[in-house]
Amino acid sequence: MNIALLGYGRMGKEIEKVAIQRGHTIVHKIEGDISSYNFTTVDVAIDFSIPSAAFQNISHCIKHQIPVISGTTGWLEKYDEVVNMCEAEKGAFIYASNFSLGVNIFFEMNNYLAKMMSQLEDYKVSIEEIHHTKKLDAPSGTAITLAEGVIQQTNYNAWKLDEAANATEIPIVVKRIPEVPGTHEITYTSSVDSISIKHEAHNRQGFALGAVVAAEWIQNRVGVFTMKNVLNI
Incomplete structure (x- = not known):
């Protein structure tokens, strides 16, 4: 998979390590304005940005038919808006407060x-x-x-x-x-x-692994999902 990392802080760097270990490629590491990046080669985006950027990041991906995984918290007053957008655009989206x-x-x-x-x-x-x-x-x-x-x-x-x-x-x-x-x-x-x-948690690796597993799972799916779907629980 070609992965775009939306946010390249501690979690972004840990996700990069896990993704590469699992055979994936990081094509973007985005900390600024997402709109200036070319997403034509991106298979999935993983958002661990900041609350003020999360909604724009997620919306951009959904509107460009990029499945998106988000673990950013603090923006959930707009969650229903994202769900409606995802349904209208036939996108794919997973939010989890914790991906471990x-x-x-x-x-x-x-x-x-x-x-x-x-x-x-x-x-x-x-x-x-x-x-x-x-x-x-x-x-x-x-x-x-x-x-x-x-x-x-x-x-x-x-x-x-x-x-x-x-x-x-x-x-x-x-x-x-x-x-x-x-x-x-x-x-x-x-x-x-x-x-x-x-x-x-002993380290951040468990969070990163869960996010990458979710990104692998969401390929070729349409809809709004949770980790319960990913783990079949």
Whole structure:
């Protein structure tokens, strides 16, 4: 595959390494205006840019019939617009708050645990996420996905970026520590015990691998997909 990297920061560089190891070619490394680049030889684009650039990057690819994978968070107020555009243009698009294969299994574990805990009112849930100090958004997209999974299975109706959430809100505690790739923990606490599940990334390679696997999977497909489709879970 010929891949265009939209954003060439830490993740872009890690994706480049993984893609080359898997036999693919990087034809563009784009950090500025995407419109000035020739996409005629591009098979798929992988967007790990910044929130202010993501929508333009994704839109450009869809309108030029380039399948696009996006792991950029912080732009999702325009997600429905992208979905409508993708349907109208018969494009192909995958967004994930986290492309790690392990994290996507963790999402399923989170949903299953939340369903089991939904009838146990003595337990209160909380989420903690830790990332490196250069991460721009808070809470992380992964933490929000985890919170939304709990909300779908329980009587919680919102999440709050605060330990002092009310009884129907899930508190998300955010920590920023240098050189931490990403750690997420969900804890259910009662007066007698606590139950926790945790995912800790050791490096960025897992995120990069998942993005490249998704890019390989989306070839010759049309529609809006998720990592659940890619992993068949």
